[in-house]
Amino acid sequence: MTSNTATLSGSVGGPSLWTRMMSGHSGPVCVVLLALLVLWYVGAVFMNAPTQIDRYDRADQTWTTSQLIEDTLAQERPILPAPHQVVEEMYKSIFAIKITSKRSLVYHSWVTLSSTLLGFSIGTLLGIVLAVGIVHVMTLEKSLMPWVISSQTIPILAIAPMVIVVLGAIGIKGLVPKAIISTYLCFFPVTISMVKGLRSPQVIQLDLMRTYNASKWQTFWQLRLPSAMPYLFASLKVAIAISLVGAIIGELPTGAQAGLGARLLAGSYYGQTIQIWSALFTAAFLAAMMVVIVGWCERRVLVRMGVSA
Amino acid sequence: MTQVKLDKFCLVGAVAALLALIFPLAGIDGDTGKQVAFVGDIPGLASAMALCVIAGAAFTWIGVCTILHAGILLAVAVFGAWQAIDALYDYGVAGYASTGFWLFIISLWAFVWRAIDVIANYHSLETVKQQSANIIVPIAFGVWLLFVWEVVVSGFGVPQVLLPPPSMIGVRFVSSTDTMMADFYQTFVKAALSGYVMGCGSAFLVAIAVDRVPFLKRGLLPLGNMVSALPIIGVAPIMVMWFGFDWQSKAAVIVIMTFFPMLVNTVTGLNAAGKLEKDLMATYASGYWSTLFRLRLPAAMPFVFNALKINSTLALIGAIVAEFFGTPIVGMGFRISTEVGRMNIDMVWAEIALAALAGTAFYGAVAYVERKATSWHPSFRVRRH
Amino acid sequence: ADDVTLQLKWVTQAQFAGYYVALDKGFYEDADLNVTINPGGPDVAPPQVIAGGGADVIVDWMPSALASREKGVPLVNIAQPFAKSGMMLTCLKETGVESPDDFPGRTLGVWFFGNEYPFLSWMSKLGIPTDGSDKGVTVLKQGFNVDPLIQKQADCISTMTYNEYWQVIDAGISADDLKVFKYEDQGVATLEDGLYVLEDNLKDPAFVDKMARFVDASMKGWMWAKENPQDAAMIVLDNDMTGAQTEKHQVRMMTEVAKLLGDSGALDEAAYQRTVDSLLSGGSDPVITKKPEGAWTHAVTDKSAM
Amino acid sequence: MPASKKAVVDIKDLSLTFQTADGPVYALSEVDLTIEEGDFVSFIGPSGCGKTTLLRVIADLEKATGGEISINGVSPEAAREARAYGYVFQAPALLPWRSIERNVTLPLEIMDLSKEERIKRAHDALKLVELNGFEKKFPWQLSGGMQQRASIARALSFDADLLLMDEPFGALDEIVRDHLNEQLLKLWARTNKTVAFVTHSIPEAVYLSSKIVVMSPRPGRIIDVIETKFPKDRTLDIRETPEFLEIAHRVREGLRAGHGHDE
Amino acid sequence: MPASKKAVVDIKDLSLTFQTADGPVYALSEVDLTIEEGDFVSFIGPSGCGKTTLLRVIADLEKATGGEISINGVSPEAAREARAYGYVFQAPALLPWRSIERNVTLPLEIMDLSKEERIKRAHDALKLVELNGFEKKFPWQLSGGMQQRASIARALSFDADLLLMDEPFGALDEIVRDHLNEQLLKLWARTNKTVAFVTHSIPEAVYLSSKIVVMSPRPGRIIDVIETKFPKDRTLDIRETPEFLEIAHRVREGLRAGHGHDE
Numbered sequence A: 001m002t003s004n005t006a007t008l009s010g011s012v013g014g015p016s017l018w019t020r021m022m023s024g025h026s027g028p029v030c031v032v033l034l035a036l037l038v039l040w041y042v043g044a045v046f047m048n049a050p051t052q053i054d055r056y057d058r059a060d061q062t063w064t065t066s067q068l069i070e071d072t073l074a075q076e077r078p079i080l081p082a083p084h085q086v087v088e089e090m091y092k093s094i095f096a097i098k099i100t101s102k103r104s105l106v107y108h109s110w111v112t113l114s115s116t117l118l119g120f121s122i123g124t125l126l127g128i129v130l131a132v133g134i135v136h137v138m139t140l141e142k143s144l145m146p147w148v149i150s151s152q153t154i155p156i157l158a159i160a161p162m163v164i165v166v167l168g169a170i171g172i173k174g175l176v177p178k179a180i181i182s183t184y185l186c187f188f189p190v191t192i193s194m195v196k197g198l199r200s201p202q203v204i205q206l207d208l209m210r211t212y213n214a215s216k217w218q219t220f221w222q223l224r225l226p227s228a229m230p231y232l233f234a235s236l237k238v239a240i241a242i243s244l245v246g247a248i249i250g251e252l253p254t255g256a257q258a259g260l261g262a263r264l265l266a267g268s269y270y271g272q273t274i275q276i277w278s279a280l281f282t283a284a285f286l287a288a289m290m291v292v293i294v295g296w297c298e299r300r301v302l303v304r305m306g307v308s309a
Numbered sequence B: 001m002t003q004v005k006l007d008k009f010c011l012v013g014a015v016a017a018l019l020a021l022i023f024p025l026a027g028i029d030g031d032t033g034k035q036v037a038f039v040g041d042i043p044g045l046a047s048a049m050a051l052c053v054i055a056g057a058a059f060t061w062i063g064v065c066t067i068l069h070a071g072i073l074l075a076v077a078v079f080g081a082w083q084a085i086d087a088l089y090d091y092g093v094a095g096y097a098s099t100g101f102w103l104f105i106i107s108l109w110a111f112v113w114r115a116i117d118v119i120a121n122y123h124s125l126e127t128v129k130q131q132s133a134n135i136i137v138p139i140a141f142g143v144w145l146l147f148v149w150e151v152v153v154s155g156f157g158v159p160q161v162l163l164p165p166p167s168m169i170g171v172r173f174v175s176s177t178d179t180m181m182a183d184f185y186q187t188f189v190k191a192a193l194s195g196y197v198m199g200c201g202s203a204f205l206v207a208i209a210v211d212r213v214p215f216l217k218r219g220l221l222p223l224g225n226m227v228s229a230l231p232i233i234g235v236a237p238i239m240v241m242w243f244g245f246d247w248q249s250k251a252a253v254i255v256i257m258t259f260f261p262m263l264v265n266t267v268t269g270l271n272a273a274g275k276l277e278k279d280l281m282a283t284y285a286s287g288y289w290s291t292l293f294r295l296r297l298p299a300a301m302p303f304v305f306n307a308l309k310i311n312s313t314l315a316l317i318g319a320i321v322a323e324f325f326g327t328p329i330v331g332m333g334f335r336i337s338t339e340v341g342r343m344n345i346d347m348v349w350a351e352i353a354l355a356a357l358a359g360t361a362f363y364g365a366v367a368y369v370e371r372k373a374t375s376w377h378p379s380f381r382v383r384r385h
Numbered sequence C: 001a002d003d004v005t006l007q008l009k010w011v012t013q014a015q016f017a018g019y020y021v022a023l024d025k026g027f028y029e030d031a032d033l034n035v036t037i038n039p040g041g042p043d044v045a046p047p048q049v050i051a052g053g054g055a056d057v058i059v060d061w062m063p064s065a066l067a068s069r070e071k072g073v074p075l076v077n078i079a080q081p082f083a084k085s086g087m088m089l090t091c092l093k094e095t096g097v098e099s100p101d102d103f104p105g106r107t108l109g110v111w112f113f114g115n116e117y118p119f120l121s122w123m124s125k126l127g128i129p130t131d132g133s134d135k136g137v138t139v140l141k142q143g144f145n146v147d148p149l150i151q152k153q154a155d156c157i158s159t160m161t162y163n164e165y166w167q168v169i170d171a172g173i174s175a176d177d178l179k180v181f182k183y184e185d186q187g188v189a190t191l192e193d194g195l196y197v198l199e200d201n202l203k204d205p206a207f208v209d210k211m212a213r214f215v216d217a218s219m220k221g222w223m224w225a226k227e228n229p230q231d232a233a234m235i236v237l238d239n240d241m242t243g244a245q246t247e248k249h250q251v252r253m254m255t256e257v258a259k260l261l262g263d264s265g266a267l268d269e270a271a272y273q274r275t276v277d278s279l280l281s282g283g284s285d286p287v288i289t290k291k292p293e294g295a296w297t298h299a300v301t302d303k304s305a306m
Numbered sequence D, E: 001m002p003a004s005k006k007a008v009v010d011i012k013d014l015s016l017t018f019q020t021a022d023g024p025v026y027a028l029s030e031v032d033l034t035i036e037e038g039d040f041v042s043f044i045g046p047s048g049c050g051k052t053t054l055l056r057v058i059a060d061l062e063k064a065t066g067g068e069i070s071i072n073g074v075s076p077e078a079a080r081e082a083r084a085y086g087y088v089f090q091a092p093a094l095l096p097w098r099s100i101e102r103n104v105t106l107p108l109e110i111m112d113l114s115k116e117e118r119i120k121r122a123h124d125a126l127k128l129v130e131l132n133g134f135e136k137k138f139p140w141q142l143s144g145g146m147q148q149r150a151s152i153a154r155a156l157s158f159d160a161d162l163l164l165m166d167e168p169f170g171a172l173d174e175i176v177r178d179h180l181n182e183q184l185l186k187l188w189a190r191t192n193k194t195v196a197f198v199t200h201s202i203p204e205a206v207y208l209s210s211k212i213v214v215m216s217p218r219p220g221r222i223i224d225v226i227e228t229k230f231p232k233d234r235t236l237d238i239r240e241t242p243e244f245l246e247i248a249h250r251v252r253e254g255l256r257a258g259h260g261h262d263e
């Protein structure tokens, strides 16, 4: 790291770039990434070593440590694939292949992303609507809330096939069933947070609206919703990640024909760890991108709401 | 005010019950070509419908004002529900239910909803009364949901391999307690709880570390997003590969699932303290840790509990789902996937019910602690408006 | 053309090559059928799908189909393309497992989700408890792949002759290092991939006719696939939406699957009887409790033979 | 009391007890009071004696636990629903995500006034409290006194017939305070509004009011009601009149008695 | 000025500009001021003139954009870290999750005092502001004035040599205010503390201070510094002395000039 610092600052003639980089996001991310990368390589060597040694033994082959390290990082089905293997696979399946091809991760990402986005939109809407109902209607709070919670304790993977079958039987196929499963998973964090957020206005602020005899609706728009914004965005970041997971889960019972879920499944079915990891990383990357977008919206909204930087 | 306010729900209930008496109760049997059953043949059901018409009409006028009224409505509804079940199973309406039957169910729905509404808005200074009202509402609502489920499944003749009626699930639940206890111990106690504690705990600590070291905040948080988004079904096989078949791999999956919600909420919460309060601490030259414990953590608590609540449900789901990818032959997830394959869907639902029960209780416990720990938060105060 | 929806038991692979070939080569079209093939997966239960109206005909294993029949899904076998079982238990030689006598105390990987019946009846025939006790075996619910064997989390795992076995080989373990127990050889084989429909539908002659044409065309597909394993594998690959299958693996699978196929699609009554007996003899926990009635018919295969 | 005058606030034997974790707090007890149309009533009393609570009961923000109260002949709830009053809270209670201007237009939005009307009213009200030029600032960019003034502007823009003001000028310097006192008096003289006004300043109370209510603490009671006879269009000069000083003295004595009562 | 006295606060040509979305706000400009040990300095000026800002700069809660400032000879930051001052904010700033007593003991906890010592000091401070009996209540169960007093008690219990008080008595009635004025004077006379005190009340400023700083707004400037010659152990009687009235007049004139300057 230190030599890195030296060359970097030396080459641009001053420490300013370095400090500027480190005070932004990219610099720290790179450093942390680098650290993780090193850890990962070490981990890969250690986790893959036993099977590799096993293989040497079976082949009655003698081996040296450097050879071992080299081989553990180049296995076909490693327990933990090395970063460069994953990158290589991702490069192959993202850039080296036509994006319309079934082997292109871009194609599969798009399949998953479309149901994620649909599910996320419906889920967010549903989550907010439920929260609004719960905050405003005492009966709903007392009767519905416990069941909303219970609904989340139902293992979705168990009922996803039944959902798909039932929806399929009434003619709903394709994108929608997957989106529904994604909705089911992601509406909950939104509901919980929004219930909290919509109840977070100060007592005096609620009193103020009351003196205006503001309708529930007006109090909602003018006071409750703005106060709930920090809660909403925190939950949206969680929800978008979860809705991606939901979309992937939804892909399994449809015969896992396409999408990142199908890739994951096919990968684990054939023990192709590299394929699993590259699908996994693509999914994580997608989610991170979406979280970044939500974060960007959050900042825009907060700035409009006059929150100081 | 001289004008009488008509109670809409009771009106709907009365009218629906009246129509239920007129419309056919059941459809035509495909084999015999005859109507399956008539209201006239079932005295219990007929009287229940008549009762609904009378009670509905009466309450439409006088309104449902007191707990006693609500109780009477509930009692009428319970009697009606009992008769409806009777008609389904003893008079062969199951699978052939028609307009009349469903109208009757709608009538019952109107009564139940109105009664629940009244009880939910009940206020009493006596805590015992208030609390029993608070408990009755979700239970009545839940029992009602189960009833609707039973009636819809039986009434439409849904194949039980798709969705069994709750009565069947209940029988299964009671008759397989041994298996279910073992599954529960494996999945909930061993896997879910330990994963939850480790996941939430580590995320909390990381959140504090991230907050303490701005470098990490900027470097780790964006990557944390990515970890959270690792889809469980991709991670679970890997965890089984790494940590073996037993509960440890499930706990690992849960750690990954619960980590991010906790991280995001805690980091958000740590920034929730007001500017004035921060200034106050600054005037005391309060050190980092002192400010953390005295100001920022208390202010963060509402957010932290948010995450704890969300995670309480995620943990159980995670444990169950992870068991789909390899387990010893015990556990709720194992049982669910195996029994689906065996077409024992009632057992599947019994396990799901157990999961829901455990998860809800878990959530309830967290919510209870939240209420105790953050009673100062505006959301727990002043609920008059 | 008549619409037919076929629900497979597993993902798109050469195990189902016959149907894909029939679709691809226009055999179905020739029979005036408009066939949709839905792949299955680890959590798709074909009996559930057909009961929910999601398919007209399904591919299932007989133990699972008969168990479902007892649970109220009236499945009837109308054809049995696979005459032989491809199930095996594959052990690492180095663990010292030589014969079934060595099983007690071992950890065995087993597929569940309705695929555990053959294993359970085998164990009950051997008199080995599966509860993890000293004299019994410890059973693991095996996941999707062969990792438990390679990582030595299990002494033996379930494999199919046409699939997982080759994955073990691909993982760098030579055939010499493995000890396999074929269910066929152990005399506990049960019938695998067959075609099943709902009993009620068979009352309708038009449906029987449709199925006859379907089975006929499917068997044509199977015969073509058997003769042209290379091309059949390519057709399967074309139909694999995940893009995850490899040509090498599918060709090999096709070759192996071909060895399991029967001469005609008709169910062999003797084999049926053997399966039923094996399932009934499941000790304290038999897979089915009574002899099934009307669980198969030759009505369809007879008609297609004409 | 001429019978022709309409009672805007009519309180009989009002009491209010807060239930807290460590026992009840008797905030108000045996309060009898009539505020007539066009009255300017000041409430004065030791800190914690129940002034805010009384105003909150009038505004239907708190429910009395005993006694009777009617506003314009109807219940406080009905009065609130008819938007019968404007309220200035003791704390500014500005919404942090709205600029000052939009904080002032908030009640007008809720009343569904047209945009021009809102802007116009906000502009006038802000000018009255000398905050013109700060329309686009956010609350946290204002000093304490300026926030207080913004909240006064908000209540004034609302233009209700009954004004409930809880220490509106507490955080202001003498000059601004005098100026606002004057403006308030003018407004009162011009519009025949009824004002209930909490203050801690005896001169302010005497200068502004037609009636001064002196309260004593725990439980909050009314211990003196003093009517002043100054004309509505009074000026600051009256502060030097003996009548003024006499009333101020009486109020001070009442206050002192209230304190003695407590400690 | 006797050279022997130590300068506690030393400000030279201080200026502070806030950058806001719609242009800079000049909050302070060319401020020169020395506060010596044992001084009681009152700041008075129109609302929004920069009094709070100045106190915040002294407390190192805001960084000056120009000029120099030292506290006890060191930078404000170092002074803050040495816990050189106690600060009473314009708003009460009580933590909602702590009872009144625990709000008062908060700084003492931070200073790691023993539990008995904390309770004792909190008890004394609460007694001083007449809040005994409210130890176990939570902030939202207190009236506005009581909250303000709780925050004063918190600052007093801290017992720093320099007290920064931003309108501490704004929300209090005359009697309590007089009482607290007296207590504060006693404390000051007894301990030789240095006090910087923002107020809007001219009599209060004159009564309490050894030095009155009159400010004018936008940009906040010091337009007059008036020294009073009353002894430290003065009583309320001095309010009737001609000297008192003269100073009060001078302050009022200064204030008025400041206002004129602006509008």
Ligand SMILES: Nc1ncnc2c1ncn2[C@@H]1O[C@H](COP(=O)(O)OP(=O)(O)OP(=O)(O)O)[C@@H](O)[C@H]1O
Residues within 6 Å of the ligand: D018, D019, D020, D025, D026, D027, D045, D046, D047, D048, D049, D050, D051, D052, D053, D054, D090, E140, E141, E142, E143, E144, E145, E146, E171
């Ligand atoms: N929500 C509450 N719960 C419990 N006690 C309360 C509550 N609100 C006020 N009180 C108590 O009621 C009493 C009267 O409070 P109130 O706010 O009316 O005083 P006030 O006259 O406005 O005082 P101040 O001049 O300080 O604002 C106080 O003793 C206070 O502690």
Ligand SMILES: Nc1ncnc2c1ncn2[C@@H]1O[C@H](COP(=O)(O)OP(=O)(O)OP(=O)(O)O)[C@@H](O)[C@H]1O
Residues within 6 Å of the ligand: D140, D141, D142, D143, D144, D145, D146, D171, E018, E019, E020, E025, E026, E027, E045, E046, E047, E048, E049, E050, E051, E052, E053, E054, E090
């Ligand atoms: N954070 C900020 N951003 C922008 N402007 C600010 C900020 N804080 C204060 N100001 C401006 O600085 C000026 C001085 O504010 P300050 O709070 O010091 O006034 P003050 O003298 O304490 O007034 P008051 O007596 O009303 O409390 C005001 O015009 C205010 O609008």
Ligand SMILES: Cc1ncc(C[n+]2csc(CCO)c2C)c(N)n1
Residues within 6 Å of the ligand: C009, C010, C015, C042, C111, C112, C113, C115, C142, C143, C144, C145, C160, C163, C193
């Ligand atoms: C969860 C799970 N269940 C079964 C199999 C095994 N499998 C692979 S192909 C096949 C035949 C189906 O036609 C079977 C049973 C598995 N790998 N994972």
Ligand SMILES: [Mg+2]
Residues within 6 Å of the ligand: D051, D052, D053, D090, D166, E143, E144, E145
């Ligand atoms: Mg008050």
Ligand SMILES: [Mg+2]
Residues within 6 Å of the ligand: D143, D144, D145, E051, E052, E053, E090, E166
């Ligand atoms: Mg100020």
